[in-house]
Amino acid sequence: MPDPSIDRSSPVPYYRQLAEALAAQVAAGDLGPGDRLPSESDLGGRYSLSRATVRQALAHLEEQGVARRVAGRGVFVRGDEPDAPTGWPVTDPAAVLEAAYGPEHPLVELEVRTRGEAVLPPWATRLLEVPDGTRGHELGRLHLLDGTPALLSTHLQPPPVDAVVAVALDAGAAAGRDDPLAVALAAGGHAPVGTRRSLHAMSPRGAVAEALEAGPATPVLRIRAVSWSRTGALVDAAESWVRTDVAPLDLEVGSPRG
Template identity: 30%
Template sequence: MQSSIDRSSLLPFYHQLKQILLGEMESRELKPGDRLPGDHELCERYGVSRTVVRQALAELESEGVIERIKGRGTFVAHPKTPEGLVQSLTGLYEDVAARGGHLRSQVRRLEVVPADAQVAGALDVPPGHPVIVIERLRFVEEEPWVLTITHVPQEVAPGLVDEDLTQESLYALLEGRFGVRLVQGRRSVEAAVASAELARSLGVNRGAPVLVLRSVSVGEQGRPVESFVAFHRGDRSRFEVELSRRQGAPPRPLMIVTD
């Protein structure tokens, strides 16, 4: 393992430093959250300029290996969890469980409310129609991960307000207890920044990046039975989509939605 800058090498100094730091993180078995030496210390230790250090760290940061927090320092980054929620009609509970992880929910709201215009449009019901609203702060391995607000028409699952959703999958309840089979859906992802209130919930700084996942699920009768908006921490999540190209299939235009 390279431990110093080889000044006779044709490889740029920043690339060599990057490889040295990767090797050190592996050999020292550093874990997410462990602190790395500061810029000044790296300059002195390896005899390189601050420009070299900054470029090496910038590449490591862009690759998700480290995270730099202003005023605090440089740390080994928490790995972003790949999620397949965009390409398949699964919930976060099933997605995390499939990877052997543990998810629990802090249920902040579970009650019947009249649908506002936006919810009514998503669920294809008239405004004021009774819907069950479920607001959950969801933890993966006891770390706040996503804030989800879900709406379900009351008649779809009338006893849902009496269920304990802290450790239970909503989709499993809908299908197993209320006989609602989800057959298709529509999901979209957009980038946003955390408001002060959302930042407090997710344990991030105000203005931190979040991924907003919006979804409408349709049942066997062809009517919407559930909609949600989920605010995922941008530093913990990434969405993966598998693509295929079919010969002769008509092209689908890129959809750009503006408010």
């Protein structure tokens, strides 16, 4: 049965009713400072509301100063503590971007969208400095944080790197693992030691917008990157679309302070 806190006959929007119900729990002490609010999926099930409505309610609580979102961890009741960086740190210039959103994180789900041989798209052939029409290996994944689409990534490897990556990923899948791409590259002797990235704020369309559940006003960052091995060989081209309202990025350059 739906939670009676939501009056289906009321003219008050559902998201406002949910926000008020959660705020009442905070005021009553049922949820204290620093407590994590239930996930979007849990709230949607408990109150029989869509994820979009739940997300709108949580955003309203953030606007009212009742709660704050911590990327990759969830939404928490705001306390008196000073604000701290809530994004995902990207400190290693050679790291594959989505390693921060890997399967080891307790709130991350991975969906493999594509894996196998593919014709490299023009943007990838330019980055990898190979002829148009070159065939390579493609790995596409959707990363969800606490049930919300956060990052859609596509990685492409040219020959001869593609063959060893395919073998390594297939071996991991056969063993019941979803190995990070960096592991597969290292297993084949092609571990990246450097990466160049280009970042653009863009409005995704088509399949990308659908996968990320992104509307026209959703903040999305497109990141294209190329990585090279110790020999200087270009081993991987990547295109990542990041919903920065779900997974903001904290960029730290240079040595850590203190």
